[in-house]
Amino acid sequence: MAEKGELKQENKSALQRNFLRQFRDKETREFKQISASQFMDVWNHYDSDGNGYIEDKELDGFLKELVTSVNSADVGPEVVSESALKDAKKLVLNAFDENNDGRIDIAELAQILPMEQNFLLLFRRDHPLDSSVEFMKIWREYDSDHSGFIEADELKNFLYDLLKQSERENDVSEEQLIVYADTMLQLFDRNKDGKLQLSEMAKLLPVRENFLCRPIFKRKSGGWYMGCSRLNSDDIDRVFNLYDVDHNGYIENDELHGFLKDLMELVEDDYDADDLLDCQKILLDKCDMNRDGKINKEELTMVLTSCNKNSTVEEPKV
Structure with missing residues (x-):
């Protein structure tokens, strides 16, 4: 012994x-x-x-x-x-x-x-989402009980569909799928509350690029909004077109939530669905001039320049 x-x-x-x-x-x-x-x-x-x-x-x-x-x-x-x-x-x-x-x-x-190959497929490094608008559509689809969190069963459904897209769902047993969901939950659930909030799910389901992270945008500490010192109209157009995915002239619903998610990521590492709604209320109160609950291009310009009193929107040089 x-x-x-x-x-x-x-x-x-x-x-x-x-x-x-x-x-x-x-x-x-x-x-x-x-x-x-x-x-x-x-x-x-x-x-x-x-x-x-x-x-x-x-x-x-x-x-x-x-x-x-x-x-x-x-x-x-x-x-x-x-x-x-x-x-x-x-x-x-x-x-x-x-x-x-x-x-x-x-x-x-x-x-x-x-x-393990099937588990590796769940990290999606080769196929990131095109934008946070797409992320918010997926979030809304799998947050089936509208709790503001992705819980264990919802996460399992999400992972199953990811494997299905790769035509590998038949290679994974129900028991393995439960293990995968439990493992991903333990890996990405930073606050250990047994479910994924928005910021945690964003780590599991990455977006190709947060456009607002580009150098032209300046961080303002302690606030929701991002100011820019020298934005021209082309810059505004690029931002607007990125979020106005249905091209109806407004950023609304999932488009607006995707924009807000990107804004929050610039100032917060830890945020949830309630934070997004708080951010939406602040933004609409300050910048939704016609009170229609959505953002047009003129109002977006106000959002992007509101934190810098000296900010201007310059015409692009020819």
Whole structure:
């Protein structure tokens, strides 16, 4: 009994030294296919502060263990030199850091590790949504009880339909689907309330680009709106056309909610459906001059320039 206890403690000690080694084949040293639950274990291990990113010292630790896990012997991460670590970080970030923020998010980690194929499909990195208007339509479809959250059963329905789009739904059993939904909930439910709010679902279902993140827009801290110092009419047209997807001359309903979602993402990392409604009320109170509950191009111009008293909308230079 004592020998078994010593062996168990020795294995635990080795695991603490290099968490990734357990996922490599003992003979080939290649990574074995990682399941959904194993992926969650890896993520939780390296995202030690739980902020949704592997960054700074967490990223250094991950990269050192990624390199040294190839060795069958118990080689510690301290054998990786600073220059080797710098080179490894550059290679990994160039290959997988798609948004160039210098850190690894959940979906980017899924591209690094050899994931279970069906589970990997749920991260949608190859097919991001075109805009937040499309995101809000999907949100409304799957928030079937209109609670303002995507709960476990609604998330399972969403994941099933994602797999169906890839013609892989028949490859996943009901039990696996429940595991997938539970895993995705644990990975993306940052506040651990057992459901996904808007900002959490946005991480699971990414948009190709938040147009309002472009350099021409200036952040104003402590407020909902984004001011710009030098916007011309072409800039206004581009923003308006992005959200007025039905081209009826108004930003309304899902279009308006998509615009508000993008605005909130510029000032808040953590927001829910109630925050979106509060933002809508503020915006319409201030900028919906004819009180029709929607935004026309003139009113959008007011929104985009309202936070900067010196803002002007210039005609484009010919």
